[in-house]
Amino acid sequence: MNSRPAPSSDQAVPAGRALVPGLALLVVALSLASLAIGPAPIGIGTAAQALVQDLGSATIVVRELRLPRTLLALLIGGTAGLTGAALQGLLRNPLADTSVFGAPQAAALGAVLVLYFGLAGAHSWALPAAAIAGALLSIGLVVTIAGRRSTVVVLVLAGLAVGSLAGAATSLALSLSPNPYALYEIVFWLLGSLEDRSRAHLLLFAPFAALAGALLLGTGPGLRALALGEETAASLGVNVARLRLMIVVAAAVGTGAATAVAGSIGFVGLVAPHLVRPLVSHDPARTLVPAGLAGAALLLAADCAVRLIPSAVEVKVGVLTAVLGVPFFLWIIARRRAELAETPA
Amino acid sequence: MRGDLHARNLSADLGRRRVLAAVDLTLQPGLLTVVIGPNGAGKSTLLRALAGLQPAAAGTVLLGDRPVAALASGERARAIAYLPQGGSIAWPLPVAHVVTLGRLPHGERPGALRPVGRAAVAAALAAVGLAGFEGRVATELSGGERARVLLARALATNSPVLLADEPVAALDPRHQLVVLDVLKSRARGGATVVAVMHDLALAARFADRLVLLAEGRVRAEGAPAAVLTEAELARSFGIETRVTIQDERVAITPLRPLTIDENRNSS
Numbered sequence: 001m002n003s004r005p006a007p008s009s010d011q012a013v014p015a016g017r018a019l020v021p022g023l024a025l026l027v028v029a030l031s032l033a034s035l036a037i038g039p040a041p042i043g044i045g046t047a048a049q050a051l052v053q054d055l056g057s058a059t060i061v062v063r064e065l066r067l068p069r070t071l072l073a074l075l076i077g078g079t080a081g082l083t084g085a086a087l088q089g090l091l092r093n094p095l096a097d098t099s100v101f102g103a104p105q106a107a108a109l110g111a112v113l114v115l116y117f118g119l120a121g122a123h124s125w126a127l128p129a130a131a132i133a134g135a136l137l138s139i140g141l142v143v144t145i146a147g148r149r150s151t152v153v154v155l156v157l158a159g160l161a162v163g164s165l166a167g168a169a170t171s172l173a174l175s176l177s178p179n180p181y182a183l184y185e186i187v188f189w190l191l192g193s194l195e196d197r198s199r200a201h202l203l204l205f206a207p208f209a210a211l212a213g214a215l216l217l218g219t220g221p222g223l224r225a226l227a228l229g230e231e232t233a234a235s236l237g238v239n240v241a242r243l244r245l246m247i248v249v250a251a252a253v254g255t256g257a258a259t260a261v262a263g264s265i266g267f268v269g270l271v272a273p274h275l276v277r278p279l280v281s282h283d284p285a286r287t288l289v290p291a292g293l294a295g296a297a298l299l300l301a302a303d304c305a306v307r308l309i310p311s312a313v314e315v316k317v318g319v320l321t322a323v324l325g326v327p328f329f330l331w332i333i334a335r336r337r338a339e340l341a342e343t344p345a
Numbered sequence: 346m347r348g349d350l351h352a353r354n355l356s357a358d359l360g361r362r363r364v365l366a367a368v369d370l371t372l373q374p375g376l377l378t379v380v381i382g383p384n385g386a387g388k389s390t391l392l393r394a395l396a397g398l399q400p401a402a403a404g405t406v407l408l409g410d411r412p413v414a415a416l417a418s419g420e421r422a423r424a425i426a427y428l429p430q431g432g433s434i435a436w437p438l439p440v441a442h443v444v445t446l447g448r449l450p451h452g453e454r455p456g457a458l459r460p461v462g463r464a465a466v467a468a469a470l471a472a473v474g475l476a477g478f479e480g481r482v483a484t485e486l487s488g489g490e491r492a493r494v495l496l497a498r499a500l501a502t503n504s505p506v507l508l509a510d511e512p513v514a515a516l517d518p519r520h521q522l523v524v525l526d527v528l529k530s531r532a533r534g535g536a537t538v539v540a541v542m543h544d545l546a547l548a549a550r551f552a553d554r555l556v557l558l559a560e561g562r563v564r565a566e567g568a569p570a571a572v573l574t575e576a577e578l579a580r581s582f583g584i585e586t587r588v589t590i591q592d593e594r595v596a597i598t599p600l601r602p603l604t605i606d607e608n609r610n611s612s
Contacts, residue, residue, distance in 0.1 A: 092435035225449055227436055228498065231429040234398050236449045237422030282436040283455060 019279050023293035027074065030300035034070040035062050037307045068202045069194050072261065073303040073317075074296045075202075075209045076194075077268050079254040081295020082216045082288060084269025086247045089223035089284035091146070094274065094332055095156060098255040099266030099325070101142040102163020103135040107259035108189040109166045110134025112173050115185055128204060132256030138162045139252050143244065192263035192318020194303050201261040208257030213292075215250035219243060220285030227284055265318040267325020268295045268302075274332065347409030348374040348424075348505030348537040350395055354404035357387075357394050364390045366561040367404070372539055374505065377532040379548040380541045382558035383582050388541045389430060391558060392508050395539065396427040408506070422450035428499040430510040430541075432492075434483050440494050441479035444469055447501030462501075469500035472527045474520075489516045496524060500531065507531055509540045513547065525551040549573055549595040557581055569595045583608045 035047040040061050042050070049055060050062040080098075087096040098104065110130035119126055145158040170186065177183045222243040225233035230240050258265065276290035299321070306315040350372040357365040364387045372378050372395070380388050393399035395406055397413040406413040408424055416424070426447065434443060444466050445455045453462040470476050473493040478486075483494050492515045499507060509528065513521040521544070529551055532538040542548045548555060548569065555572040557565040559581045565572045573595050578586045587598040 092433075221449065221454065224454065225446060227434060227438060228443070228446060228495070229429065229433055229435075231393070231398060232427070232432060232446075232498075235396055235422060235425070235427035235429075236446065237418040239418060277436075281442060282438050283442065284436065285454075 019276065019290050020293065023276075023290055023297060026297050027293055027300065030297055030304065031070050031074060034073060034300050034304050035066045037304050038066055064199070068199045069197050069303070070300070072197050072202055072205060073194050073299045075205060076258045076262055076265060077272075077299025078292045078296035079209045079212050079258060080265070080269040080299070081272035082213060082269075082292035083251045083254050084271075084295070085273040085284070085287045085291035086216045086219050086223065087251055087269070088273050089219070089226060089287070090244060090247045091143075091155065092226065092229075093155060094336065095270070095329065097267065097270035098135065098139060098251055099264075099270060099322075100156060100329070101139050101159040102161075102166050103138045103252070103255045104192070104259050104264030104266050105163050105166035105170065105190075106134040106138035107131040107256045108134070108186075108264050109170045109173070110137075110256070111189055111260050112170055112186050116173050116177070125204070128208060128257040128260035131260040132208070132252055134166070135256035135259070136249070136252035138166060139248050139255075143248055189259065189263040191316040192259075192265040192321075193306075193314070193316040194262050195314055195316075197262060205257050205261045208253050212250040212254035212257075215246050215253075217288060219247055220288055223284035223288075263316075263318055265299065265321055267321050267328065268298050271325055271328050272298055274328075348535070349409060350413075350425075350506055350537055350539075351407040352391075352395065352404065353407060355391075355394060355401055355406060356403040357390050357399050358402045359390060363402070364561050365394065368558075368561075368563055370556060370563065370566070372506075372537050373554075374535055374537045375532055376553040377529050377538045377540065377551060378554045378556060379552035380539060380556045380558055381543070381545060381548050382564075386558040387561040388558050389510050392427070392510050392539065392541055396425050396508050397421050398427065419450055423502065424504055425506040425508065426499040426502040426504040428496060428507075428509040428512060431515070432495045434491065434495070437482045437484045439479065440470070440475065440481050440483050440486070441466065443483045443494050444497045444501050447498040450502060450504075465501045465503050466497075469497040472500060472530075473497045474523055489520050492516060493520065493524065496527070500527070504536070506537045507539070509538075511541055511543065513542065513544065521547060545573065545578070545597050545599075549597060573597060579603060579608070 032044050032048055036042055036044040038061070042058050042061060046055065046058055047062050050059040084097045087098070088094055110133050111127050114126055114130040141162050142155065142158045146155040170190065174183065174186050177186065222233065222238045225236045225238045234240050272295035273287050273291040275294050277287050280286040280290060302320050303317050306317045306320055309315050352368045352370040355365055355368040356363060368391065380391060382388050390399055394401060397406065397416065401414070408416065413421060442455045445458060447469070448454070448458060448462040448465065451462060453459055458466065470478065473496055475490065475493055475497060483491060486494065496509070496512055499509065512528065513524050516524060525547060528538050528540055532553065552569050555566065555569050556563060557572050557577065564581050565577055570590055573588055575586055575588050578584055583603045585600040585603055587600060589596045
């Protein structure tokens with residue numbers, strides 16, 4: 001075998017060093033684009049200016065209408081990318097993601113139940129709490145069923161089953177729905193959109209994003225050791241049970257809260273880590289931050305795209321991410337079919 | 346830190362099954378101790394318990410005079426390196442990255458090694474014959490090369506205790522000898538080295554001390570010539586063998602499995 005001129009892990013890959021600043025610039029550029037896109041024609045320059053000084057109606061449109069939507073896309077995408085990278089590292093499985101575990105559906109079900117029984121209004125904390133509980137249930141269930149040594153197949157099947165169960169329960173709620181308004185709300189959660197999101201939604205989501213981010217950013221060293229399996233990681237001083245709990249809780253908080261404010265927007269967390277991993281020598285710890293930035297960029301770009309696609313009604317961004325994400329999921333399976341069949345998760 | 350490891354009346358359960366029962370052992374620095382025994386004898390559980398990764402149902406494991414279970418996880422990780430059976434590497438990581446993970450207990454990480462860590466990684470790779478492989482992708486190596494990368498990872502910790510579960514199972518004869526030489530020289534350097542092995546001939550050739558485990562208990566321990574007798578092998582493994590001692594070396598020729606009746610008579 002010929003020696004492949006890969007870099008030693010002592011030096012970062014040249015592309016890796018510029019990765020975080022490069023992605024951060026991309027996120028800034030996409031954020032500005034997101035502020036500039038909408039029914040009122042406002043250029044990127046004007047949009048940026050409207051953020052910092054009062055330009056009258058342009059400032060109102062940019063700050064009050066578009067900024068919450070842009071920041072939500074950034075935070076939800078960033079949390080999803082970070083969550084996907086951590087879950088894939090934890091389960092040593094490139095197919096792990098909350099959307100594969102049925103978490104958005106379960107979170108939607110939690111939110112639907114709260115609304116259905118009239119327990120809370122659309123801006124109450126009870127809504128994200130219920131969605132988080134739903135997500136926690138599904139992620140916890142999949143991680144428990146799949147177990148520590150299960151194969152990728154078992155993991156995906158467990159996710160499929162839990163997702164189907166949540167979907168069936170949501171369908172039941174749909175079919176028993178007493179009024180059209182409740183139906184509309186439920187459908188909104190199933191589709192996922194950032195349309196008309198307000199500052200209130202942003203404020204509702206931000207603390208949960210901060211919590212999930214803080215938990216996940218601390219998992220790097222543990223994930224690095226976990227690349228060699230749970231026993232080796234434990235022998236290297238990693239508390240694997242605590243690491244697993246932190247990631248499951250953070251994934252549930254991020255996914256649940258995101259679903260509560262914007263509905264089910266899946267597959268960003270599945271795709272983002274794959275885009276950056278080759279640029280950081282596949283180091284699970286150094287995948288985290290770039291995956292978060294890539295997730296933010298992906299969702300910002302998708303949310304710009306749905307506003308630019310010419311159609312009578314705006315395409316839901318959750319539909320777009322699923323339409324792009326599922327083929328990506330299949331592509332990973334096809335590309336790694338042989339090794340996935342044997343890889344313990 | 347002291348490297349003498351002691352099991353005192355150690356019992357351990359897997360689920361509800363008692364896998365280790367009242368094991369008393371002292372593992373000395375400077376010696377390569379090889380644990381042998383039939384499948385299901387509790388060898389791997391013993392090693393995990395010694396590493397502090399398997400909670401004891403009764404009894405204790407002491408490192409020097411301190412219970413391993415009471416050590417902080419970082420301190421334990423610096424003192425005891427553990428190489429599990431058939432370890433896997435989840436991502437296509439460069440070889441140098443994998444070996445550097447052995448430095449995590451010292452607060453070092455890939456891209457941030459101190460000179461002592463850099464030297465330990467280089468020495469570990471050289472010891473297993475993989476110098477020059479630093480930049481290769483570990484998951485693209487042959488099974489034998491991968492096993493040696495994982496051993497180098499355990500060596501790089503430079504811990505006073507090294508526990509290896511079947512470190513030569515995946516290797517060809519040449520690399521079995523290479524790895525056992527590495528373990529032996531680690532022991533000669535003052536470390537407490539314990540390896541679980543199935544190959545009795547190799548165990549006889551390399552072990553300073555043998556521990557024969559059967560049904561969760563220590564059936565025999567001591568020098569290879571004292572443990573590897575035809576009667577003991579019949580009793581513990583249920584096999585008929587021819588054991589000869591030439592130039593103080595034990596040579597074992599396996600002949601046939603004993604029938605259940607013969608086995609009962611021998612034990």
